[in-house]
Amino acid sequence: MKPMTLQDHMRRAAGEALRSFPEALRPDIYVISLRISHGEYSNVRQLWDYAYDPYMAIGYNTEAHVRRNLEASSSADPVEVRWNYAYMLLEESGPVGHHLDDPVGTNLYLDEVRSLDLWYEGELPEDVEEEKSEALFAHFDEACIDVAKHLRSSGLIEQALGCDVPIVVFDMFRPIEPEATQAANPPHLVPDDYVTFQTT
Secondary structure (H helix, E strand, O other), rough: OOOOOOHHHHHHHHHHHHHOOOOOOOOHEEEEEEEEEEOOOOOOHHHHHHOOOOEEEEEEEEHHHHHHHHOOOOOOOOHHHHHHHHHHHOOOOOOOOOOOOEEHHHHHHHHHHOOOOOOOOOOHHHHHHHHHHHHHHHHHHHHHHHHHHHHHOHHHHHHHHHOOEEEEEOOOOOOOOOOHHHHHHHHHHHOOOHHHHOOO
């Protein structure tokens, strides 16, 4: 039997996250969020220290939640309320990747980045450390974009929600939107107001 890879683990966990969305809310979900974060293991000294331990979490937002936020504040920008993660429902799947709550993902992640010669330990010259860290960031970003594409190409999104919706991909510490989101979705699923909000 072929051994499980990090990508297998991430895809499987993302599919389970979609299937766990509350059935009563599914018709009202207009976006899936794929949040990248870091920091569970690192003794953070610089931004690139976050590259050591990335993980993802899958969530969603609903039209009803957008309406509630707009009703609560007459001065709120409807586009920001719709697309800014700070306004979204904070109900997500468990962390998947190099995280204390995902020992399987942690082992798979470390095995993979070590086999690719991306991992590093100890002190390095600052320019070398930054270069290595950028490679680690890019590696996990690509893995998450692959997960988003897999959810769509496998039919899991339509199976779970009954229709296709965009997946917004973002990092809590790095400004990778909207590039990551545009890479993760076909153009017709990335709304113009989302792109405008993210690029202005």
